[in-house]
Amino acid sequence: MDKPVIILGAKGIAHPALEIFNSNEVVVYGFLDEDESLHGTELNVVPVLGNPEDDGYLKLIGKKCEAFVAVDDNQYRQFLVKLLNERRKVQPINAVHKTAYISTDAVIGHGNFINARVNIGAASEVGSHGIFHSGAILDHGVKVADFAQIGAGAVINSGVSIGKGAFIGSGVTVVSGVKIGENARVGAGSVVISDVEDDATVFGNPAAPIKQ
Structure with a gap:
């Protein structure tokens, strides 16, 4: 540059x-x-x-x-x-750390923060202005919309869809095929085994909604 x-x-x-x-x-x-x-x-x-x-x-x-x-x-x-x-x-x-791995088959937009050891797998689609903290893993075929944030060490398994503005805490595991809604929040360390609705906050293993 x-x-x-x-x-x-x-x-x-x-x-x-x-x-x-x-x-x-x-x-x-x-x-x-x-x-x-x-x-x-x-x-x-x-x-x-x-x-x-x-x-x-x-x-x-x-x-x-x-x-x-x-x-x-x-x-x-x-x-x-x-x-x-x-x-x-x-x-x-984009700010992409030199130790991050982005598959040649992945697509990313503009303005993303991609820190050390982030792994973005084949056929994944990452929007714009997202924040991906150290060691986050996106397996193949993951879709992440604009302004999403993925915490350090989170593991997003294959085929997961993450909506605009969603927040995934550190150390979260999201199992394959799950859909995370827009502006949803997943607490640190949670294991998400089912879809999360727009604007919902979930936490735990398995992750369950927290009443506001």
Whole structure:
């Protein structure tokens, strides 16, 4: 990649995102974060320049710099992606750790955070702006919609479908063929053996709904 990257967000996954770009010898120009107390500070010698909505910095994105959204909060992540799409007419790039494995037969969209030792199997389809933490495994034929988040060490078996904005906690196992609905949440360490409805929260072995 010839252009340097501006990372939107300076907390949460921002630090590992910086490490991913460094490991791939991609220059990070700086961070943009809404937290004014971070402005003028540095993250591993890379400066936090200002606010993501500041046109002075946004205008660098597109012609001179690429962008990556490093924000864990799904609503704010979606807001920043929309901001880049509408004001800069760009899509965020993928941040893929050099130890991750993505099958040559898999398809991935834009703006995904794919950390160390993530495995994405053959014929899998991954949307855009997802977060895949260290060691997550997607077996063959898995479908993951936009803005989903898969926790560290989670195992998503073959033929599973994960809806937009779903959250899968660390160490979760989802058995083959299960459908996880939009904005559903699966608690850490759970074993999911049946479909999870949209907006539902499940936990346990086997995973069962938690009443709100």
